Amino acid sequence: MSAVQEFKCPSCGGTMVFNSSQQKLVCEYCGTEMDVSAAEELSGEDMSVRPDSMDWEALGGSAWREGEKPRIRIITCASCGGELMTDENTAATSCPFCGNKVVIKDQVEGTLRPDYVIPFKLDKEQAKEAYRNHLKGKFLLPKSFASGNHVDEMKGIYVPFWVFDTDANADFRYKARRENSWIQGDYIYTRISHYSLVRRGSIGFSHVPVDASKDMPDTLMQSLEPYDFGQAVDFNTAYLAGYLADRYDIGMEESSEKANARIRQSTENAIDATATGYMGIQRVQGNIQLFNAKAKYVLYPVWLLNTTWQGKTYTFAMNGQTGKFVGDLPSDNKKFFLTEALVAIGAAAAALAVMFFL
Amino acid sequence: MMRTDIKQRPSFTAVCRNILSGRRFSDTGKITVALMLTLLCLLLFRVNSYANGLLPSSSDLTALAEETMAGQDTASSYGLPEGSAGVSSEAEESDRLGTRQHVYDAAGLLTGTEQSYLEESLSAISQRYAFDTVVATVSALEGEDIVAVADDFFDYGGFGYGENRDGILFLMSIGDRQWYISTSGYGYEVFTDSRLEYMEGIIVPYLSRGNYAGAFNNFATLCEETLEHGIDYGESDYTDYSYQEEERGMTPAKGGIAAAIGALFASLTGAGLKRQLKSVKQKNTASDYIRPGSFNLYDTKDIFLYDNVTRVRRPKQQPSSGGRSSHHSGGFGGHSTTHRSSSGRTHGGRGGGF
The missing domain is CATH 1.10.287 (Helix Hairpins)
Structure with a gap:
């Protein structure tokens, strides 16, 4: 053992010094204290603090293959600027985002070829049926809403996603305490024991999707999750026949931040759940390292319907694989207010009656 | 442009x-x-x-007491003898005391009906047992000690029957949320510490609920029972009669509770119906994409750092009588704690907050 030994703080990694008045080691940076015996136990531990490392390797997207380019048609919407991709045989239709006419543009240059595609499992009829079911049983939905929209405008569209696979390695530290009290003579004694908890673990994530199209609201796409990547197949231009495919306009780097945030939250939840049996548990330090982090460029199937009601646009979407249907609906405020008032009066009257006879 | x-x-x-x-x-x-x-x-x-009748405070009560005394002076100037003169016949004294007030609601907590009902029962008890039973309320004590205010009100107000000024006073200050029962003469013999403690247990919950008429009516009944049974009175067969009739029907508190329940149900229903319309939600975790069985917690350590022991003195049970300088004052039924008031007279009593 060397004459001078440095003790690292279990909370922040700073150097701890011996405080003679307290007879304890005290961290000069964060104020953590510990007994000398604890310091010995800790001396074998790696208490260094590392920054997060959450970098991704893009496998995602490749160049178009020989012979594929002539079969791909790029179309743009003159009104909203949306760029879409389809198969050469698909007739020009209206823009799925704004409903205006689209123009065919011929070059495919500057785009990436998707790695995988989950083909549509559900057709337009099923999507229309799901939409009708979505409107059913909604008490506050204004009556005029359903009659006004054009369910035939429902469009099948392949939405570009970056999907992320990784193993996350977490190294978290917590401070915690235990308390017990007892009575002795005229006094109540309370002992507070302070602990430092170390939790290290790894957790694997497969196919965390992040929508790569600016045309698609993130929350709308997240609401359609999850997709079953097990049914994804290698991309083939044939899958585009009859459907539109949106082109990615958010790069992998930008998308990975959104994936990282979700991966971090899930990792924290998983590791935090293992720090139990104490009071006042508080995470003081933690870093996450990603290994084998790979991103892929895939197309997911979505049925999309845009409708306008009283000057406001409502967007509905259905997961083309699972049939999950989402989309916020407007509320009839007069009905809402009346219902609340009636319920309030009814409940108050019932409560009064009960109290009167008690 | x-x-x-x-x-x-x-x-x-x-x-x-x-x-x-x-x-x-x-x-x-x-x-x-x-x-x-x-x-x-x-x-x-x-x-x-x-x-409803807000406002008078302990100074108003003093004024009230002075007024009462003035009335008494008038009475004596009309030739009616003072209580201790010894020449008064019992009938004359009960005339003098029988016509005077027993309810001094300076804080205005009672309605007219409640007040006259209480006055009627206190007056009946006072005359029947030749024992003044008085209820007084003030809106604030203005920094004075409730024990002193109660004793002085009793002494200088000229309450009490006979040489020993037998009587009992219930004083309550709504502003300070304090109450005090002052006993005098035969009062501190018959209203023993344990009896007063028993009475407190019945009366104070009414005060706490804001049912002042209920508290005072119970006070009257408890006084009557105590006086009826004398100093060896047991505490078993008193029935809390006014609870039922007082709490029945509509009160503001009940109205408030009903309104709260109504509002709660309405907002829950409203929130539930609104939630039906909402299906687009942000996802903040990637929990759907955790590879099954991939979670591996490979290192856990719980390292003890240090202990910290503190101690505090255990709280002691406070002695529950309100006496200042106490001495044992006889009786067969129990112990009474007494103290001396500013007029030099001896009082018993008990008080507290609510």
């Missing part, structure tokens, strides 16, 4: 519409607002009931 941009302020109706449609408030926000409104209603009800 100049173009000026005028910032559009949302109109009042637009704001109302927003609030009603829940755009401005989350569901929990709305529940909180509803509960706060309800509490406000409750508060207003209470303030209202206090305000």
